[in-house]
Amino acid sequence: MPSTFDFKKIRKTMKIFAVVQFGLVALLIYMAVNFQEKLRSIGRSQNFMHGVIGAFIVQLALFYPIYKLAAKDADRDLVVTAGNLSKEESKALSKKKRYSDIIKMSTFGFFLVFILAAPADPLVLSVIFYSFILTILTYLQCYNFAAKKLMRDKSTP
Numbered sequence: 524m525p526s527t528f529d530f531k532k533i534r535k536t537m538k539i540f541a542v543v544q545f546g547l548v549a550l551l552i553y554m555a556v557n558f559q560e561k562l563r564s565i566g567r568s569q570n571f572m573h574g575v576i577g578a579f580i581v582q583l584a585l586f587y588p589i590y591k592l593a594a595k596d597a598d599r600d601l602v603v604t605a606g607n608l609s610k611e612e613s614k615a616l617s618k619k620k621r622y623s624d625i626i627k628m629s630t631f632g633f634f635l636v637f638i639l640a641a642p643a644d645p646l647v648l649s650v651i652f653y654s655f656i657l658t659i660l661t662y663l664q665c666y667n668f669a670a671k672k673l674m675r676d677k678s679t680p
Contacts, residue, residue, distance in 0.1 A: 529604045530678075533670050536600065540663040547663075551656045558649040570646045578653030585658055593665035596623050601673050630658065 559571045599619050602608070608616070634655040641647050 529606065530601075530674050532604055533597075533600060533674060537667050537670055540667055544660055544663050547656055547660050551653070551660075554652055554656075555649075558645055558652075561645045562649075565645070567646070571649075574646050574649035574653065577650040578657060581650070581654040582657045582661060585654075586661060589658065589661045590665045590669075592623065592626060593662050594669040595619070597666050597669035597673055599623070601670065601677065627662075634658070 555575075558574065559568070562568050562571050562574075599616055602612075603616055634651065638648065638651050638655070641651055
């Protein structure tokens with residue numbers, strides 16, 4: 524296992540994720556206001572909180588798998604920064620990255636198809652949209668948390 528780590532790339536990735544998180548939170552707030560207005564205009568303003576609670580329940584169900592994926596990604600990215608990897612280790616890590624990317628793209632595709640196939644009911648669309656944005660935010664937060672923890676563990680002797 525490599526012993527010297529260069530945390531520059533991980534720190535840069537974490538900064539990028541922080542900016543993206545800010546943008547996603549702004550988008551989430553903007554869309555929440557739009558969904559709330561849409562529900563109010565059709566006389567179902569009480570359903571707004573049902574959508575928020577529904578998205579929260581979906582996030583509770585997805586949290587552990589998202590956390591495990593983000594932690595594995597952070598660990599893999601940290602190992603790659605060591606630089607002194609053998610060819611076999613590099614090949615194994617690139618294979619893991621491909622599987623991780625396939626999982627992330629499949630999740631994105633699932634939400635995209637689900638949004639396109641969902642009925643035009645604003646409540647259903649709001650739950651799907653909130654869950655999608657919260658899933659991305661959860662992944663980014665978990666990645667940053669796991670990366671900070673791993674960097675702290677790797678830097679102490």
